Amino acid sequence: MTSIAQDTRPALETPAAVPAARRNRMTPGRWVVWALLVCGALVMAFPVYWILVTAVTPGGQSQSGEFYLWPSEPTLANFAEAFESQPVGRWILNSVVIAGIGTAITVIVALMAGYAFAKFSFRGRGVLFGAFLVTIVVPAQVTLVPSFLVVVDLRLVDTIWAVILPRAGDAIAVFIARQFMLKIPDALLEAARIDGAGELTIFRRIVLPMSGPLVGVLVILAFMGKWNDFLWPLVTLQGTENLTLPVALSSMQSSGIFDNPWGPIMAIAFLSLLPLLVVFLVFQRTFVQGIASTGLK
Known part of the structure; x- marks a missing residue:
């Protein structure tokens, strides 16, 4: 013992x-x-x-x-004064609609373009992807005038589509999507093709379910960028009721309606932070996983 x-x-x-x-x-x-x-x-x-x-x-x-x-x-x-004197509810609705629709379009475009660049071989793929990467370093002010002329020709000035459509494609989002999808096994996709699945079916039933962390990253980055965008909405939106929150906050300071505008401005600024906080909390776990999976630092 x-x-x-x-x-x-x-x-x-x-x-x-x-x-x-x-x-x-x-x-x-x-x-x-x-x-x-x-x-x-x-x-x-x-x-x-x-x-x-x-x-x-x-x-x-x-x-x-x-x-x-x-x-x-x-x-x-301060909250009551801001809502009574300005169309704050309309501004919030404009921002939610523009950021929501714009984020959905950006995420869909990035997922499909990233899948094409990562898993398809076609002539000019490297050149086209390089052109996407070059646009990342081009300042937004460079393309401001040409983009505005296109919006004028399409008669979209002072509409939400004037803000959404020119910013629908995001080169950074496409790059992140491609880097993530490069790690999806090609053998898995080939097996689905052998079984007779089409490319749309493969993308919808195999690629998308495996891209949950990627979607979290794209949603947070796209929503944050579109919600906080100031310069482009300032140029394309002209009516007071059609403004987004960032542009409206700057107009409140120079409106002359308030004796001391900082109280109402900070009240609306605090409300503008809440949607960003909600989106981040919802996609926080997938955001961390997606950043780790794409190898970004």
């Missing part, structure tokens, strides 16, 4: 168990890393908190010379 006990005691402490326990300990180095991460998170979150504080401060923060982290008498009067 003694020999059996002596034989079993070392088995309780396997070589793999000891390093695992050590890895779970909070060493001084880990405490430093966690402290830095928390400090970084606080620095990144403070501007959002400051927007909220200004939004619930009577008259806004700028009207008082004092600095405080929370007002003594918080109020929603």
Whole structure:
């Protein structure tokens, strides 16, 4: 019995168990890393908190010379003033429609183009993909005038399609989609072709179910870009009621309606952050997986 006990005691402490326990300990180095991460998170979150504080401060923060982290008498009067004096509801609806439809079109185009570049061999594929990559480094101001002339010829000025269609294709989204789909096994697609499946069926039943993380990345990046877009909507949207939130916020500052515009402006700015937060929380897990799968840094 003694020999059996002596034989079993070392088995309780396997070589793999000891390093695992050590890895779970909070060493001084880990405490430093966690402290830095928390400090970084606080620095990144403070501007959002400051927007909220200004939004619930009577008259806004700028009207008082004092600095405080929370007002003594918080109020929603700034929100009410903004909604009563400006068509804020229409602006929110415009932004939601433009960002929603634009994101859907961008994601669909990126998925199909990325699949074609990754899994099809055709003449000029490398040249065409290189042209896509070149457009990434071209500033938006360079194509502003030609794009606007096309929109004028199509008679789309001051409509949501003037904002959506010229930005439907995104070279960065196509690049991310191609990099992800390069890792889909070709043997799996060939097996489906041997079984008689068409290319559309393969794309819909095999490629798309395997591209969940990719879709999360594309949705977050596309929605964020279209929701925050300022320059192009500023050029193409002319009527007050047809503006998007970023453009409308700048017009509120120069409208002259408010005695102190910073309270209402920060109130609407805080509301404009909520859709971005919701979209990120919904696709957060797939976003991290997609970034890791595409090898982006």
